[in-house]
Amino acid sequence: MDPHTPTAATHPATATTAAPPSGSPGSQESSGSSGSSVKRTGRPRSAAADRAILQATREALAEQGWGALALGDVAARAGVAKTTLYRRWAGKNELVVDAIAALFEEQLELPDLGSLAADIEGVVLRFAELIERPETRTALMAVVAEATHDEALRLRIREAIVDRQKHLVTLGRQRAQKRGELPPDGGDGGDGGGRGDGAGGAEGAHGAPAALDGAHGPQDAGRAWADPSRDDLIFDVIAGTVVHRVMVSSGPVDQEWARQLARLLVGGLGALHLPPP
Numbered sequence: 001m002d003p004h005t006p007t008a009a010t011h012p013a014t015a016t017t018a019a020p021p022s023g024s025p026g027s028q029e030s031s032g033s034s035g036s037s038v039k040r041t042g043r044p045r046s047a048a049a050d051r052a053i054l055q056a057t058r059e060a061l062a063e064q065g066w067g068a069l070a071l072g073d074v075a076a077r078a079g080v081a082k083t084t085l086y087r088r089w090a091g092k093n094e095l096v097v098d099a100i101a102a103l104f105e106e107q108l109e110l111p112d113l114g115s116l117a118a119d120i121e122g123v124v125l126r127f128a129e130l131i132e133r134p135e136t137r138t139a140l141m142a143v144v145a146e147a148t149h150d151e152a153l154r155l156r157i158r159e160a161i162v163d164r165q166k167h168l169v170t171l172g173r174q175r176a177q178k179r180g181e182l183p184p185d186g187g188d189g190g191d192g193g194g195r196g197d198g199a200g201g202a203e204g205a206h207g208a209p210a211a212l213d214g215a216h217g218p219q220d221a222g223r224a225w226a227d228p229s230r231d232d233l234i235f236d237v238i239a240g241t242v243v244h245r246v247m248v249s250s251g252p253v254d255q256e257w258a259r260q261l262a263r264l265l266v267g268g269l270g271a272l273h274l275p276p277p
Contacts, residue, residue: 052078057099061135066142093153096139101160110168116176120262128253169231
């Protein structure tokens with residue numbers, strides 16, 4: 001919950017289209033045997049055409065569903081030639097993945113609402129709103145099913161959709177660290193800029209310090225345990241919970257549910273910043 005993952009400083013709304021993964025039909029350069037980049041010949045790719053095709057794909061999905069989606073119809077809706085579409089995408093699966101990836105990049109952001117809990121609540125509500133759309137729900141269910149027997153498609157989903165949104169977790173964690181809601185990264189388990197006297201965890205907001213002041217004792221409060229998989233786990237927990245709620249259990253994602261999830265996550269995030277026992 002950009003690899004092609006945008007950095008934490010990159011705002012998703014600045015992205016206009018989902019850039020195709022390296023090696024896809026839309027790639028503009030290829031590497032020669034000498035290791036240098038060689039420009040492709042032909043007409044430069046049009047960003048406007050890309051946007052039109054991806055938007056037309058989402059509209060067709062909403063109106064017709066996965067089964068009736070045809071690339072020729074998408075090209076007609078977008079006002080481009082079929083050859084223009086086929087130069088960019090080899091088939092329906094790849095096109096739909098990129099259409100959904102572009103939607104998330106353009107419209108999913110982490111709001112700055114003043115606290116970690118409020119930020120999580122805001123992004124959860126927005127993410128749920130996006131995946132509740134008919135085109136998004138239809139596309140995700142279809143491509144995930146196809147990916148169970150298509151390794152290349154599974155890789156494309158991870159690179160185009162999953163990896164590109166993980167920067168939101170990094171951004172949220174860094175904001176919380178600046179506010180003092182989470183301790184700074186300590187890397188080697190040293191003080192890492194944290195307060196070794198325990199004061200850094202005693203008065204923080206929204207439940208995180210209570211977890212920091214747990215079994216490891218006050219000497220560990222204010223210290224973060226550097227773990228490269230930490231942000232991946234946080235993303236999986238948030239995205240997986242919301243997707244399950246919307247697409248499997250069909251429960252509502254309203255403000256109260258999002259608030260309870262945020263409270264649960266904030267407490268867990270505090271514990272995640274402690275070194276293992």
